[in-house]
Every structure is written in C-alpha cells, then in structure tokens.
Amino acid sequence: MEDIQILAIESSCDETAASVVKNGRTILSNVISSQIELHKLYGGVVPEIASRKHIEKINQVIEQALEDANVTLDEIDAVGVTYGPGLVGALLVGVAEAKAIAYARKLPLVGVHHIEGHVSANYIEHPDLEPPFLCLIVSGGHTHLVIVKEYGVFEILGRTRDDAAGEAFDKVARAIGLGYPGGPKIDKLSKEGNPKAIEFPRAKIDGCPYDFSFSGVKSAVLNYMNQAKMKGEEVNRADLAASFQAAVVDVLTEHTMRAAEDYGITKIAIAGGVASNQTLRAAIEKACKQRNFRFYCPSPIFCTDNAAMIGVAAYYEYQKGVRHGWDLNAVPNLKLGER
Numbered sequence: 288m289e290d291i292q293i294l295a296i297e298s299s300c301d302e303t304a305a306s307v308v309k310n311g312r313t314i315l316s317n318v319i320s321s322q323i324e325l326h327k328l329y330g331g332v333v334p335e336i337a338s339r340k341h342i343e344k345i346n347q348v349i350e351q352a353l354e355d356a357n358v359t360l361d362e363i364d365a366v367g368v369t370y371g372p373g374l375v376g377a378l379l380v381g382v383a384e385a386k387a388i389a390y391a392r393k394l395p396l397v398g399v400h401h402i403e404g405h406v407s408a409n410y411i412e413h414p415d416l417e418p419p420f421l422c423l424i425v426s427g428g429h430t431h432l433v434i435v436k437e438y439g440v441f442e443i444l445g446r447t448r449d450d451a452a453g454e455a456f457d458k459v460a461r462a463i464g465l466g467y468p469g470g471p472k473i474d475k476l477s478k479e480g481n482p483k484a485i486e487f488p489r490a491k492i493d494g495c496p497y498d499f500s501f502s503g504v505k506s507a508v509l510n511y512m513n514q515a516k517m518k519g520e521e522v523n524r525a526d527l528a529a530s531f532q533a534a535v536v537d538v539l540t541e542h543t544m545r546a547a548e549d550y551g552i553t554k555i556a557i558a559g560g561v562a563s564n565q566t567l568r569a570a571i572e573k574a575c576k577q578r579n580f581r582f583y584c585p586s587p588i589f590c591t592d593n594a595a596m597i598g599v600a601a602y603y604e605y606q607k608g609v610r611h612g613w614d615l616n617a618v619p620n621l622k623l624g625e626r
C-alpha cells in the first residue's frame with residue numbers, strides 16, 4: 288500500500304499548530320505555538336487577539352512542521368484542517384491557510400471536527416486501539432461520553448448540561464486566584480492538598496445517568512470562598528483545589544464506568560485537555576483495572592490542542608472518501624457527528 292502523508296493544521300482556540308502524519312498513526316512532526324502567555328494577562332482567551340496571533344504564526348508553524356518531518360509539500364497527499372467547533376476568527380485562519388495550500392498544490396482538502404481530533408489522539412500511541420470503544424471527552428468547551436462505533440462515528444451517551452469540565456477548572460482557578468489556564472494549576476496545587484477536606488456536591492441528573500453538571504460544584508466553591516471571607520477566615524487553597532478536583536474526577540469516573548458496564552464495553556479511552564489531569568488519569572485507570580477493562584489515554588501533549596490528532600482524524604476521514612470543497616467554511620458550533 289502506498290504511504291499517505293497528511294499535513295494537518297489546528298487553530299480553533301489559542302494554539303497555532305501543524306503536523307505531518309503518515310498513514311494515520313505515525314507522527315512525523317508536531318509543532319505547537321501556544322498563545323497562553325499572551326492571554327494570561329486577560330485571565331482567558333481573547334478571540335480577537337487569538338485570530339491575529341494565528342495569522343502571524345501559521346506560516347512559520349507549517350514550515351517548521353514540514354522541516355521537522357523532513358518532507359516537502361511535494362510529498363504531501365492531503366491537507367487536513369480543523370473547521371469547527373471553536374472561535375470563528377481563529378478557525379478561519381487555519382481553514383483559509385489549508386484551502387490556499389490545497390488549491391495551490393492541487394491536493395485534496397479534508398475538514399476535521401476538533402472533537403473527533405481529540406478522540407483520535409488515542410490512536411497515536413496505541414497501535415492496537417480500534418473502534419468500538421467508550422471515550423470520555425473532557426476539554427475546555429466540551430464534556431461528552433460517547434461510544435466510538437467506527438472511525439469518526441459516535442453515539443453520544445451523555446453530555447454536560449452546563450459548564451464543560453475544563454471550563455469549571457478554569458473558573459474555579461480564577462476564583463481562588465490561580466490565573467489562566469486553570470486546569471494545570473489546580474492539578475499541581477491539589478497535590479499539596481487534602482481531597483477530603485471539603486465535601487463538594489457530586490451532581491446526578493435524574494433519568495440521565497451519563498449526563499454531567501458542573502455548575503453546582505463551581506457555585507459551591509464560590510460560596511465556600513465567600514463565607515470564609517465574611518468570617519475573616521483564611522482559606523487553604525490547596526485543600527480547596529484538591530476537594531474541588533476530587534468532586535469532578537469522582538463524577539467523571541463514576542459515569543464512565545456506569546456507561547461501560549451498562550453497554551458491556553471493555554475498552555475505555557479519555558480525550559481532551561482535562562484528560563491530561565493526573566488525578567483523573569489515575570482514577571479512571573484504577574477503576575478500569577478493578578473491572579478488568581483496558582484503559583487508553585494519550586500522553587498529555589496529545590491531550591491538549593495539537594495538530595497531530597487532527598492529522599490522525601483527517602487520515603480516517605480521507606480513507607472514507609471525505610473531501611471538502613473550496614467553499615469549506617469555519618463552523619464555530621459544529622456538532623459532534625455533523626459534517
């Protein structure tokens with residue numbers, strides 16, 4: 288079989304990224320230019336700044352990805368790009384760039400769903416992993432529990448009713464003065480705290496055992512902070528972070544195990560930025576071991592936004608015959624399973 292090499296581009300939020308992926312599973316390069324330092328000043332991602340920074344960086348990042356992979360555009364077989372969901376102005380930079388390269392080089396263009404990319408990150412380091420399997424997707428904008436039925440085909444079992452898991456981490460981190468991005472900071476600070484110090488609510492939704500809700504635990508943390516302030520008491524931030532994280536991790540783990548048991552699925556994967564959380568990884572791994580399930584997770588660098596995962600997803604879409612036209616546009620609220 289002839290090799291298929293895909294140049295992949297990701298610019299949906301605050302990372303400008305490009306990668307060259309061979310035959311869907313071999314990452315020849317993975318270049319990520321993060322804007323975190325820039326957005327830190329504002330406590331979150333500023334869309335207008337993100338778009339402008341993508342424009343500045345995208346050509347450099349692509350050149351670097353080709354150089355690291357030791358290939359030229361002549362050896363590329365298709366261009367894959369995230370076209371949604373995400374920030375519209377940010378997405379447009381990657382989409383316009385991918386279209387320009389594909390048009391100039393007469394290459395097929397494959398638009399990729401960002402969340403399908405996150406799920407596909409699991410294929411990079413696990414050559415044995417193939418659908419079907421259960422996947423918990425936890426990122427800054429999404430919390431979904433899905434069955435991956437085939438490559439790129441999902442049955443959604445559960446989703447968040449309000450905040451995404453990563454959003455809850457970011458909001459709580461801001462409230463306790465840790466700054467942006469909150470997830471990694473809470474992860475780190477929690478190691479010094481007692482996860483049983485404060486009992487925060489673990490939300491359940493009647494009749495929907497796989498759905499999530501994180502606004503309750505977020506409000507509980509804010510209330511706890513306010514009450515301590517009114518009483519003039521010092522808050523132990525490490526205990527608070529660890530207790531909040533424990534509440535979120537418990538719910539994510541419980542719902543995932545429940546779905547696996549109910550549907551008789553024994554292969555469990557996790558994906559998205561929050562999947563790099565060490566406590567979550569350990570909790571799901573332990574729960575899987577107890578039940579004799581196989582557990583899969585990408586290395587942290589492939590959990591947060593990157594283009595390698597987009598190249599992997601693009602490969603499987605390409606193999607299915609998916610080709611996008613020159614009218615491909617950014618779709619900021621693209622739903623999972625939509626084309």
Ligand code: KG4
Pocket residue numbers: 300405425426427428429452453454456457468469470471474559560561562563564565590591592
């Ligand atoms: O997947 P991602 O890079 O971007 C989106 O598609 O949203 O996810 C970013 C989210 C942020 O909310 C960030 O705080 C969270 O993932 N995150 C973490 C960790 N690393 C990133 N949350 C908890 N623990 C971490 N170690």
Ligand code: ZN
Pocket residue numbers: 401405426427559560591592
């Ligand atoms: Zn993402």
